[in-house]
Amino acid sequence: MKWINNLESFPYPFKGSTYRYSNNSIPMKTPLCVEVTPDYIEEMQLKRTLLNHHAERCYQSLPHTITGQWEIVELVIDHLAAQYPDQFSVEKKGSKWTFNNKILEEKQEFTFGGESTFPEEPLAFISRHVQEDLILMMQRDGDLYLDAGQLCFPANWSLAFNLGMKFKCIHHPIPGFKEEGLDDRILQFLMRLEAGNPWERKNWSLMAGDRLDTSLETFDQWGKLRKQVTKENAGELVHIRVEVQKLFRLPRTNGILFTINTHLLSLENLVSNREWLKQFHDILSELPPHITDYKGISLYKNEVLKYLSEKLESGKVV
Amino acid sequence: MYKEKTIPVYVKAIEQENEFIRRFTLASVNEELLPKFSGGAHISTYIEHGELLVRQYSLTSNPDDTKHYQIAVRLSDTSRGGSRYWHEKMKVGDQLQISYPKNHFPLSFKAKHHVFYAAGIGITPFLSMMNELHSRGSSFELYYASKTEEACAFYDFLQEHYPNQYRFYFSNKRERINSSSLEEHPIGTHVYFCGPESFISDLTESAYQLGYPPSAVHTERFTPPQPKDMQPFNVQLKDGTLVEVARDQTLLEALLNKGIKAPYSCRVGRCGTCELQVVEGEIAHYDSFFSEDQKQSQSRILTCVSRSKSAMLVLDV
Structure with missing residues (x-):
């Protein structure tokens, strides 16, 4: 499966010739919490299959998050209807809302804020209409907690494991995150996030294979591909995985909506851009072991580097 | 640079709450719904009056009613232009910009x-x-x-809505809030103090002495705690520019006056947006944002409230 062929719309993540962990968030120019890409229908089918068959690993919530979930429903629907009026619309008559997804030809009437409006929770409902994974962080008693989320396409983490955890506990496994003081600074940044002023950032990693659903729970199914990477197959097998992450303060509950839109691009597509090839080669060669280990690249980094070097030397643009 | 987005609103109604306090109802200029807000939230108001008057006011209306917001403004004896403008110049129909709602004074989630x-x-x-x-x-x-009783804002409202939950103390009747009431709250109670600086600091001190955990004591200051004796100082920027900060001026104001695009948002030392790196000099911190460790590291300053203990601060900007 090739998820992205259009290089121009790929959210290329790199700047400069080195990479380190940082809070690389920037204020959003167009405040949209979700996007609709050409892969919409394909990704929605995959997402719904996952939600239906693996509910525990894809959806978790604590009971006090319902008001925050409704805020997410409102934000997502308003953004979809405003940005993609040909694909989505909403009609509001007081608390009687009708949401129309014209791509999937689904119309849903519901009572906004009402209990048992849907067969499932509000966050679960709206997540069936967007490609993004949707995470709700609640700010309570001076800290941030992951209190609800729909997560189908995680980059090797587990929603069920992280539910109810504090921001710093969730990020504790990142090497150097605490030692460099990044955990404090990013937590403070998030806690000062203000409504009306959303932020976004890109995060990246490499993966062997092209699965979007690389949850920790299914590592046994996709992790072993890492051992099969050779310089001959790296271009096709290895993908760069970029998450476009967006942060919105939810004013009613003072919670934070964190959306993740995951993009995959094969290395052979990446290196067809000569500048990207050179820059990515520089960054990967220089990347220190604690980062390659955590991103799960160590096993096949050398094979990828050999592949990139050959491409550079041959000067060939595939 | 970070500059917050604002919402254009107009004054829909003005009511005289009492001799010193006026209530203002604000509605969106575009007749759109305003954002909902959480308990304890406030907005910044932006008024162009020769200079830009930026003030923070708590939202006193129902958090779920987004047709309009309401704020209550007390005419300050020492008004630097803000409350005086609201009381003497603001008319029904006037337009202004407001921030999205922010909350630096949230309810505790775990309190019993x-x-x-x-x-x-x-x-x-x-x-x-x-x-x-x-x-x-x-x-x-x-x-x-x-x-x-006459000067007691929202007196009737409170009696009507929360008849069993209030206790009034009128100083003309020699009634005073006594910190001994703090002893009578059950374990798991969170206390919230808001009023003049001495009111907040006295109650906070009593609460700590009684053994309240700091996390159960919440305070809201309308103005940041001010140094008793404001001293002028100088700052030097990376390119060598010298900026003088006068006695009655904040570092942020001095930077902005000089045309330097310093970041800021809340202006009361709460949000952290105006943080700048300090290369040299000793900082006098007056914010409620940095942790004690961060303050002691003497490497970062919130320009909206903090000052210098040394004659000169060198900033990395």
Whole structure:
């Protein structure tokens, strides 16, 4: 499966010739919490299959998050209807809302804020209409907690494991995150996030294979591909995985909506851009072991580097 | 640079709450719904009047009613232009910009019981907090000190809406909030103080002495704690530019006056947006944002409230 062929719309993540962990968030120019890409229908089918068959690993919530979930429903629907009026619309008559997804030809009437409006929770409902994974962080008693989320396409983490955890506990496994003081600074940044002023950032990693659903729970199914990477197959097998992450303060509950839109691009597509090839080669060669280990690249980094070097030397643009 | 987005609104109604306090109803210029907000939230108001007057006011209306916002403004004896403008110049129909709602004074999530201590105009943030607790069915009490019954803002409103949850203290009747009431709250109570600086600091000190955990004591200052003796100082920027900060001026104001695009948002030392790196010099911190460790590291300053202990600060900007 090739998820992205259009290089121009790929959210290329790199700047400069080195990479380190940082809070690389920037204020959003167009405040949209979700996007609709050409892969919409394909990704929605995959997402719904996952939600239906693996509910525990894809959806978790604590009971006090319902008001925050409704805020997410409102934000997502308003953004979809405003940005993609040909694909989505909403009609509001007081608390009687009708949401129309014209791509999937689904119309849903519901009572906004009402209990048992849907067969499932509000966050679960709206997540069936967007490609993004949707995470709700609640700010309570001076800290941030992951209190609800729909997560189908995680980059090797587990929603069920992280539910109810504090921001710093969730990020504790990142090497150097605490030692460099990044955990404090990013937590403070998030806690000062203000409504009306959303932020976004890109995060990246490499993966062997092209699965979007690389949850920790299914590592046994996709992790072993890492051992099969050779310089001959790296271009096709290895993908760069970029998450476009967006942060919105939810004013009613003072919670934070964190959306993740995951993009995959094969290395052979990446290196067809000569500048990207050179820059990515520089960054990967220089990347220190604690980062390659955590991103799960160590096993096949050398094979990828050999592949990139050959491409550079041959000067060939595939 | 970070500059917050604002919402254009107009003044829909003005009501005289009492001799010193006016209530203003604000509605969106485009007749759109305003954002909902959480208990304890406030907005910044932006008024162009020769200079730009930026002031923070608690939202006193119902957090779920987004057709309009309401704020209550007390005419300050020492007004630097803000409350005087609201009282003397603002008319129904006038337009202004406001920020999205922000909350630096949120309700505790884990508290078993909430007790609000208000003095004077310090009642304002508690109105939306009580509304939220009331609709959730959570337990709370209000201890509210005012000079007189006539000067007591929202007196009728409180009697009507929370008849069993308030206690008034009128100083003309020689009634005073006594810190001994802090001894009577059950374990798991969170206390919230809002009013003049001495009111907040006295109650906070008493609460700590009684053994309240700091996390159970919440305070809202309308103005940041001011140094008793404001001294002028100089700052030097990376390119060598010298900026003088006068006695009655904040570092942020001095930077902005000089045309330097320094970041800022709340202007009361709460949000952290105006943080700048300090290369040299000793900082006098007056913010409620940095942790003690961060303050001691002497490497970062919030320009909206903090100053210099040394004659010169060298900034990395």
